[in-house]
Every structure is written in structure tokens, then in C-alpha cells.
Amino acid sequence: MNNPNNLDRLEELQVGFLLGDLSADEEIELVQLASKLGCQAYPDGSLPLTLAGLDASVHSAQSEDLPESIRERLAAGFPSQLSPLHILPRAENNLIEGPFGNQSNIRADGPRISWAQWGAWAAAAAILCFWLGSEFLGKYSVQNNLSFEDRVEMLERSAVDKVVAPMEGLGTYSSLAGNFIWSDSRQEGYLQLSGLPVNDPAQKQYQLWIVDPSRDEAPVDGGVFDIRSPGMNIIPIDAKLQVSRPKAFVITLEQPGGVVKSRQEIVVGIGSAPI
Amino acid sequence: MMQSAVKCASELPYERIMTAGILTRLANGEREAMQECIDQYGNLIWGITRRFFSDMSLAEDIVQEILTEIWNKSRTYNPAVASESTFVALIARRRSIDALRKLRRRPSMEPLPETDVSDEADYNHESSPERPVGVEEISKAMGQISGETRQLIELSIQEGFTHQEISEQLKMPLGTVKTKIRRGLLELRNQLQKSGCLAMESGPASGKEMR
Numbered sequence: 001m002n003n004p005n006n007l008d009r010l011e012e013l014q015v016g017f018l019l020g021d022l023s024a025d026e027e028i029e030l031v032q033l034a035s036k037l038g039c040q041a042y043p044d045g046s047l048p049l050t051l052a053g054l055d056a057s058v059h060s061a062q063s064e065d066l067p068e069s070i071r072e073r074l075a076a077g078f079p080s081q082l083s084p085l086h087i088l089p090r091a092e093n094n095l096i097e098g099p100f101g102n103q104s105n106i107r108a109d110g111p112r113i114s115w116a117q118w119g120a121w122a123a124a125a126a127i128l129c130f131w132l133g134s135e136f137l138g139k140y141s142v143q144n145n146l147s148f149e150d151r152v153e154m155l156e157r158s159a160v161d162k163v164v165a166p167m168e169g170l171g172t173y174s175s176l177a178g179n180f181i182w183s184d185s186r187q188e189g190y191l192q193l194s195g196l197p198v199n200d201p202a203q204k205q206y207q208l209w210i211v212d213p214s215r216d217e218a219p220v221d222g223g224v225f226d227i228r229s230p231g232m233n234i235i236p237i238d239a240k241l242q243v244s245r246p247k248a249f250v251i252t253l254e255q256p257g258g259v260v261k262s263r264q265e266i267v268v269g270i271g272s273a274p275i
Numbered sequence: 276m277m278q279s280a281v282k283c284a285s286e287l288p289y290e291r292i293m294t295a296g297i298l299t300r301l302a303n304g305e306r307e308a309m310q311e312c313i314d315q316y317g318n319l320i321w322g323i324t325r326r327f328f329s330d331m332s333l334a335e336d337i338v339q340e341i342l343t344e345i346w347n348k349s350r351t352y353n354p355a356v357a358s359e360s361t362f363v364a365l366i367a368r369r370r371s372i373d374a375l376r377k378l379r380r381r382p383s384m385e386p387l388p389e390t391d392v393s394d395e396a397d398y399n400h401e402s403s404p405e406r407p408v409g410v411e412e413i414s415k416a417m418g419q420i421s422g423e424t425r426q427l428i429e430l431s432i433q434e435g436f437t438h439q440e441i442s443e444q445l446k447m448p449l450g451t452v453k454t455k456i457r458r459g460l461l462e463l464r465n466q467l468q469k470s471g472c473l474a475m476e477s478g479p480a481s482g483k484e485m486r
Contacts, residue, residue: 015457019431020327020372021438046473049357049408050464052365053472055323056358057413058433066313066321070335074342075313150377154336160343 006037014043018051152181152190152234159183167193167249167271176269180249182237189237191249196227196268199253206268207258210239211248222249224258248272296359302350312345316363323367326435327375341370358409408472416466424459431456 013030016022022030034041155162162183169176175195182189191208199205208222223238237249253266297315300308320341321334328334344366352362417425430436430444438456442449467473 011461012454012457015460016453018368018372019457019460020375021453046464046468047460048365048369049361049473050460050467051368053357053361053408053410053413053467054417054428054432054460054463055364055368056319056360057410057417058322064318064322064325066317066338067331070321070338071313071317073335074317074339075310153377154340 006033010034010037010039011043011047014041014047015051017041018043018048151188151236152192155181155183155186155188155190159186159188161185163246163273165271165273167191167251167269169195169269170267173197173268176251178232180237180271182246182249182273184244187239187242189239191235191237191251191271192232193227193235193269194232196233196251198227198230201226201256203256204253205256205258207252207254207262208235208237209250209252209262210237210243210246211250212243212246214244215241218261219250220246221258221260224254246273296352296354298345298349298352298359298362301346302352309342309346312363313342316345316360319360319363320367323364324371327371333374337371337374340374341367344370356408360410361408408467412467412470412472413463416463416470416472419466420459420462424455424462427452427456428459428463 010030010033013022013026013033016026017030031041156164162181164179164181167176167178167180173196176193177195178191178193180189180191196206205224205226207224209219210222211219220243221240223236223240225235227233249271251268251270252262252264253268254262297308297311301312317338320338324334324337324341328337345363348366352359357365417428420428427441427445430441431438436444438449438452441447441456442452445452447455464473
């Protein structure tokens, strides 16, 4: 039988959690106590509703108003047409085989592929789309005090026009794995990459290219980056020009500082967007 | 049971949708409903968010997340359980706490699981309340709470004072302030349950109610 004192303490800690005032020790205590009592640490049911009801009650009488400038940005950024949520298609990231058969057989220093071909492959690769409106919420400032991880998560959560698709390594870089995430409305995106060899910036640097056939056959420079440690790396996509519904993201290995136009001598990996 | 009569927004007939609330219309894809949502609940969301974040631009990003989640969750809104504003506040508080915890994340800590457990878990009770949690019900329940506790809750939630500020203002030890506010909120919850606004829960954490 559970000790009533433990139950009281658990609920106190759960309220503390909902208030956001748990100390580190209390957070650990909450997890341990919940485990001991066989219930979940995060409170559900009546406690969150009580707090929410209180919030609503208090703020109907007294509240700090949402600044007009923010209100306008929020309203202006929402898509002109919403789809009923229950019939929205879900995105699928399954890729079909590329134009050259098994991509892992392509040598990194193999035959060059035209940028148009990358775009065509990317277009063919996707199965379903999940566009909820490209203009949603406009451009929002990226928080300087957030880590890349947090920014990726924030983008994943709040950008309804986000596109997420896997990155695949080519040839000798077949160990590359990860994803790209991109939002047109924010012109913001990240690569989440693992398995990419550490480079010596004095010798070679990785460069990202964004294939946007609606803009130009030539890809847009997505920025030069280095891999300084093995494991997962999060690389911000630094699109030098405005891009719209990019078809693919391609990583090449270039001379230090990158190049204006890649000769694609070493193509490291590619991620193609759903269409 | 009351809950069995409640349908999610997507199942409502057209005539009902035309007279439905903001969240129901939002779930059915009405563009104007989002504008109304921002007009109606923007201050509430902003107020909750700002209690957790003093940084304006960070708060703006969180509000953006909250609105997106309200949109995503609008079809789960059940008017038998809570008023629209309570539903909105539920999401606003949760997302704010999630964001706060991310900012405070300490690598050495064993973290709590992320709170992306579905909102339905705390929103759709196993047993239904007699009436939804709304402003009036909260006001009545607050009236049943002792003066000192009510004052502490008001200073904390309504006035937005930190525990430290309340401690200094009332010359009360910090730990006592913290404990009394937490217990006061549990008392408020108990009052809401007694008045039939909140369903009694089963399970270990509700043992206090059952003994």
C-alpha cells in the first residue's frame, strides 16, 4: 500500500513541475518517487486543468496585452487557407531508388551529374507532400541563446511548412546519415549529420548546395562548413539567396573557403525533398 | 455518460460547425478562426508565456509554437471538460514549461521525459465532470480557500511575483512560500473536484482523494 505521505509529496512535486519551480533535486525526486509509486512523473488529469483554469481566470481579469506588432505578425503569417486537420495527408520520407541505381554504389569521384539531374531525381524521389501553406508565420528571429538542437526542435515544432527528409552518403561517404530540415517561410534550416569524416579546414571544406530549379538551374550556395568531431553534427543551412521549395540539398567537398560554382569532383551526399 | 455525447470537431455536422466555437472552427479549417483565436486568446497566451520568459523575442517564438499546437490540437477540444480559454491555457503553460526546461537543461541531470505526451491524456478524463472548468468555477473554488493561501496564489499566479519576491514581501521563508503555494493549488484542485468541475481520478496519485 502506498504511503499517503509519499502521495502528498508526489502531488506537491507535480504542482511544482507545472509551476516550473522545481529545483534540480526536486526534479530527480519527482522521477524517483513516481517510479516508486508506479505512476508517471508528468502530471495529467486534474492538476494541469486546475492550473490552466486558474490561468484563464486570472488573465481574463488582468493580463499583459499581446503587443500589437506581434499580434500583426502572427495574424499576417498564418496561411490564407487552412485544411481541415482530419483530412491532412501525412508526410512520408520514403525515397525511391535514384537515377543511378543503388546510390551507395556511386563513387564520390565518379561521373558528374548535372544540377538539373539532381533536381529531377529529387523530384522523382518523393512520394507524398505535406505542404500546409508556405507563408505561415513569416520570418521569425532565431534566438541567439538557443542551441542548434533547440532551434531545430523549435523549427520542427512550429514551422508548418517544414520539410524534413533524410540525407544519404554517396560512394566513400556512404557512412553519412542524417536529415535536413528546411522551412521556406523562415528561410531557415539545418542539417543533422553523422558519419561524415572530420575535415582539415586548411585542406578541404564541405559545401552545401541547394537545388531550386524554380529559381535557376545553378544551385544556390548553402554555406561552407567543417566537421570537427565525429558523431552527430548540426549544421545551419546558410542560403545565400532566397530559395523556394528546394528539390535537393547536395554536399560537396571543396577547396578551403568554398567555391562559387562546384565542379562536383567530390559529391559527398544528397537529401531530396518530398514533392 | 456526458463524454460519450461529445464528438471531436471533425465529426460535427455542418450546421453545428457554423455556430461552434473558435476551436471547433479552427479544427475545420476556417481561416478566420485563427484570427479570432489570436484576437480572443492572444493576451492570455502572451500573459502565460511572459511569466516564464522575460525575453520578448523568445516569448514571441513560444507564442508561435503555442498557436501552432492549438491549431493541431483543436480537434481534440472537448467542451464538456473545459472552457476554450482553459484549453488554450493548458497548451500555453505546457509549451512554456517545455521551453523553459530546455533552456535550463543540465546534461548531468537525469531528465524528466519530455511532456509531449498527448494532451488528450490530461484533457480527456476517464470519467467526465459535471461541468467544464471555466472562469466562474475557478472563482468560486478560490473563494473556498483560506485567506493566506489565496493571497499566495494570487501573488504568484495573478501578480506574477516570484517565490523569492513573495518571500521578501511577506517575510515568509522561501521554502514555506513554495510549499504553501503548491498545497494551495492542490486545495484548489480538490475544491473543483468537490464541486463537480473536475473528475475524480483513479490511480496512485489520487489516493488522497479516495482514502
